Amino acid sequence: MEGTRRHVVIVGGGIAGLAAAWHLRQEGDGLAVTVLDGAPRIGGKLRVSEIAGVPVDEGAEAMLARRPEGRELARAAGLGDELVHPASVGAAVWSRGALRAMPKGQVMGVPADLGELARSGILSPAGLARVPADQILPATLITSDVSVAAYIRARMGGEVVDRLVEPLLGGVYAGRSESLSLDATMPHVAAVARTERSLLKGARAIVGDAPKDAGPVFTTLKGGLGGLPEAVARASGAEIRTGVMVRELRRTAEGWRLVTGPTRAPETIEADAVVVAVPAPAAGRLLASDVPKAAAELSRVEYASMAIVTLAYPRAAFPEPPSGSGYLVPPVEGRPVKAVTFSTVKWPHLAEADPGVLVLRCSIGRLGEEFMLQRDDDELVALAMNEMAEIMGVRGLPLDTRVTRWGGALPQYEVGHLDRVARVRAAVAVQPGLAVCGAAYDGLGVPACVASARAAAASVLAYFADHHDERTGRRPRHRDQIKPAPGPH
Template structure:
């Protein structure tokens, strides 16, 4: 225990993104003395609030899944209850086969349970629909421990539904390749149902039938941007007595008898326990000597990079062209942008900040398709404007533009991902007083990151209460 506070264990949290901050808040409110160490000069990781043309915007993630409770509950706990806002507009579309088509209903991440909405949308060709209609006649597929969602859906329904529906939907979450993404990790309920039902159509319907009736919005935003959330959590940690240091990279992590030592370059910090909430590569480097098995697994985690182009226009020049919340773009169509969000339609707080300004975002880059990210900012803006012109007829020039690059922004979840995570956690758990969390474990969404942070914090608090976290030696 810390000599200055004999009844309060000292925990160091390495990483000041939403995962590390959520863990820190859980720990400090659970009675621990907490120090957060962030290598960058700002907090928040992939959550970043900013502005364009005087209008507040998100320059990173813009929404939280509201049907998982963790993110909304944390926002309320740190004083943002009155700032929570659901999307003001729905009506996403898919830009494919030469036009903007309504995103069909009745599917799970693009895997259809009802062909009627899909047929009405025009996303899939007549030949593709006929192929899909025969899925229930196929013999069952043996899934084993895991399978790539794109591979299974292509086998059962044909490639067209993967290329034009599953890919753009999954791409919005992982910036990944549907033919590599683990079904067990990305859509666990569907994977479980598919092991029980010979038909994938039946599996989708079973999941939908078993889902509890839920009211309220699917997603939630925050007035001023989701990027406000980590800053509010950090302030709550400070109010509770925690310490947060930015520009404080941890260079090495060493086991000591009864605890841990963190090398900060110009000083050392000792702690009874540590939460490692960094991206996989940084975690691998810190665990290289203390947990080489975990480090090897972490070093193998792959990431996708992407760029967000935020554009502000005179509303009078563009609003008549832009209805709904935006559109997705299947990679198979060969466009540069992967999606566009009509932010001024989607979020009421953006529209009210300046009624004369219309803000939208585009995204570029995905796993295996990142060459465009090496272009200059002006080129990415021009590529976005070209595609927007073809998609919706937009010809106006923006008042302002901002390009935000997220190199190594999204961890990939290939087949076998959950087994890798289990091996990492098993190796880390063998070291008393150490836990891990972050987007590369149980999900890339904000609620999933917070849930993993709570798990790490709760496990440490339990072992610290038992007086076992710092036991052992080098």
């Protein structure tokens, strides 16, 4: 009967929340699933819009192809034929006054091939000479989590950190290697740090063990990765409610009660189980009453803000067409733009939309550089245009521009992050029918978020399986059991 269906509410309509809905509907037996999101649209940081007539992502533009979760979800949502791969072009680093090719044989900036590193010219002669000292230095004992910078600097010197590792990590986390966790952000390097005396030797082993025919590293959708959330929402069959801010989550005798709506006219929603799929600060506020230990841990997760300035130029504006997919800028260079992606070079399907247009994305803002984002949109566009004029020799005005601001978008996996996540999950696990998922836990990319969503869904389904007892005569709540709250909250 419809009225006996168990009801799961998912708080958060980003890709993690939507993936959790899809898994629950696929694997649950007739579950009613409701997704609530306070924003006017679902998708979180996945969004696509046109610039100069070309659909270009405003947030994340790609997902790891070598992790299956993202591709599998896209196929399940009917987008399998839309999956495409980037062109086989290299990336560069702006270092010491020039664009220099990213050296081959490196692991998140940790060099494995000294010859490639030397040919790149990214390091100064003194910085390059310091790297092989790693092979004769005494072991750097790593018995617990440390910062990325502390370990790699001790082994290979400061320039490797400043000019290779820092820009690569900054591109992912918009954070600082001085505070980012080695275990959480570079697990393969952390593993060799505990087993190998030489980091160079360990990096060579990581590169050598990588599959030689694994295919492209990244993939996206022809229409933009921002199209994935809507497709997953449709495929899930869940009830999707936008513009609904959950203000309170409380445990009841038979399940969970969520309070939504304005304080003067609140509504309550009753649920048998809840998946919290919002950023850490918001999750902490919701869990404060019933899971204070998890809430305290989540409140300490710091977030970085950034902006993406997208520019569309006539190809003729470039004296020479870009030969690579883009470049990274180390913080030590003191430039406002931290990364540039030549979108229509990296993704051939975008170039096909209008061969006469070159679209690029400039990323601005790192942790601690919030002052950069206090500029208005026109100023950010001017910074990006100046970057193109100085570095690429671009002349003339763009055909179209777009500024997308992502405030508090990127969680920082600081030293001790994995232990923090374990404590959060341990505290949540003792609450019947409660789970968490999203970018704050196991990884920022789409596949990692989907994996965390699948784990959250499995936790809820296991709870239902363990607590199914026909003898109780209990009738789980239906999703339509929404009523006015008993009073102001």
